[in-house]
Amino acid sequence: MSPNRAGASPGCGTEGESTVVGNSVRGPDRNSTVHPTATATAMRATRPAPAPSQLLIARSMDGPPMPEVRPAGGHAGGSGQQWTSEPRAQSPIGRRGAPRERGQHVGRALGDLVERSLGFYHEYLERRGIASRQLQGFLAPYLVAAEAELPTYTELLKGMAEGAMVPVWELFAVNAFEELELLLEPQTGRMSFLQTDAGMTPAPRPRIDPDRCSTFAVSGPGFTLLGHNEQWLSGDEGNVAVVIDIPGLGSPTVVSPTVVCCLPAVGMNDLGGAQGIQSLVASDDEPGVPRVFVSRHTLEAGDRPDAVKRAAMPGRAGGYGHVFAFRGGDTFIVETTGRRHSLLSGPGPHTNHYLDPELGDMGPAPSPGSVSRYERLLQLLEERPPETPEDVMAILQDHESRPQAICRHADPRDGDEAASVLFSTVFDVERGRMWVAPGYPCTTPYEEIDLTGVIAAS
Structure with a gap:
């Protein structure tokens, strides 16, 4: 690391240790005893x-x-x-x-x-x-x-x-x-994160609109790019890492910026694919495989047919909007509910409402926050079509839409349950490169994670 990045110097690990940047190091005396x-x-x-x-x-x-x-x-x-x-x-x-x-x-x-x-x-x-x-x-x-x-x-x-x-x-x-x-009742006198994020008013059995995350994919001569803002609870700010999972045995390597408690969901694999996800809800949600597990499964997809098959796997608890970009310029969206799915071909954005009309009938009406981010993304992609990673970053830093900006900041009045962007990331799947801003992308510099030797480019 550069010497001018205080607190971020590299460290060396030995057997039983782990190297942590800017945080304390866990020593070899750890065992499997569970902390209360x-x-x-x-x-x-x-x-x-x-x-x-x-x-x-x-x-x-x-x-x-x-x-x-x-x-x-x-x-x-x-x-x-x-x-x-x-x-x-x-x-x-x-x-x-x-x-x-x-x-x-x-x-x-x-x-x-x-x-x-x-x-x-x-x-x-x-x-x-x-x-x-x-x-x-x-x-x-x-x-x-x-x-x-x-x-x-x-x-x-x-x-x-x-x-x-x-x-x-x-x-x-x-x-x-x-x-x-x-499944949870909101705190007495206070709406839940999902209700607040959707701009709702209290009701006995309120509808849940999951306004989380904004993603878009673009492609053109010589480039295929995917940009994603991870919108989540502000109480988890700072708890972000990049996970590199190298399973071997024929399974692809995946690289993912993620909230540390979660399995990798947004990321890139060494088969030339990248994925961003957005939360969705529909009337056929039921107990089943949690959405995060499904997204970890789809993160290993090698091409369009594989991605659709994985996203539409049986037994899902509910749906996501999966935005995919594959080396060679193939970009598309797979929308899922608990039991149904739809394929939307071509580049473009996705936020937190269904774009497929039939699936949309199964979900709540699009929330103002999701619509504002989606329409602003469409506008920016049309007005200044991105062709470089820096172009994608500029769009992810935008604040001009209301009631929710693409680069959403926490409202201090909502405390640690406010919604905000925890990290922003850009994937260049043609060159096997990625950038991560671990915070608001408008103020936190993007850092390139050089994946040479980890993700192979063609």
């Missing part, structure tokens, strides 16, 4: 948030030296300074092996942030009268479905919990948050 929930809450209260510009990279196996991280030069969010960074030292935080082993290594590397993140969710649920011991009663049908349909990823998640020394049910709850939210 109170520990996570206490740790969040005492641990300061990491600086937004400091990216942590976790890898699930031993391999080549870790990727370089360097500022993106010459775009609106950064200084434009040109310099060469030193490569990160190899960090043996993971090794080739079964999914559970890979999860354990990722969990050890991200353990401090996982505990801090879970502290927030623990408080969020406590405000709604839900204790950790009650999560199993709410979520058992979802875990059973995930274990039946996608056992690889449930093993990954259990390994993460063991590596981070946190309760499995709490970690699973974050990965099933979109399903759990639909």
Whole structure:
């Protein structure tokens, strides 16, 4: 790293250790004992948030030296300074092996942030009268479905919990948050995150509109790009990392910027594909495989038919808008409900309402927030069609739409349940490159994650 990035110098890991950028390092004396929930809450209260510009990279196996991280030069969010960074030292935080082993290594590397993140969710649920011991009663049908349909990823998640020394049910709850939210009563006198984010008023049985995330894909002669803003609860700000999962044995490598408690969902794979996702709800939502697990499954797609098959897998709890971009210029959207799906061909944006009219009839009316972001994205893509990663970044930094901007900032009146952009990312699938701004993209410089040797470009 550049010497002028205070607190972000690289570190060297030894066996049993993990290298963390801008955060404390977990030592070799960790074991599989689970921390009680109170520990996570206490740790969040005492641990300061990491600086937004400091990216942590976790890898699930031993391999080549870790990727370089360097500022993106010459775009609106950064200084434009040109310099060469030193490569990160190899960090043996993971090794080739079964999914559970890979999860354990990722969990050890991200353990401090996982505990801090879970502290927030623990408080969020406590405000709604839900204790950790009650999560199993709410979520058992979802875990059973995930274990039946996608056992690889449930093993990954259990390994993460063991590596981070946190309760499995709490970690699973974050990965099933979109399903759990639909089951919870809002805090007395306060609307839920989803209701507030949709600009709703209180009602006895309020409709849930999940206004989260904005994505678009574009392609043209020599370029295929995907841009994504991760809109989520502001209480999870700073708990962001880049996860590199290298399963081997014929499965593709995936690289994903993610909220640390979640399985990778947004990202790129070494087959030449990238994915962004947006939350959706419909009338056929029911207990099944949580959405995050499905998106981790689709992140491994190698082409359009594979992507559609994975997104439309049976047993889903609900739907997503999956925006895909593949090397060679193939861009498209797969919209899903719990039981149905639709393929929308070509480049373009997606937010948090169905674009397919038939699926739209199964969901709530588009919320003003989702519509405002979608229409602004359409306008910008038409007025200044992006052809470079910097062009994509400029669109993701936009604040001109109302009631919600593409680059949405937290409203301090909503406290830690405000919606805001936690990270922004750009994928260049033709060249196997990605950029991440771990915070608001208008103020947090994008940093390139050099994936040479990790994601192969043609």
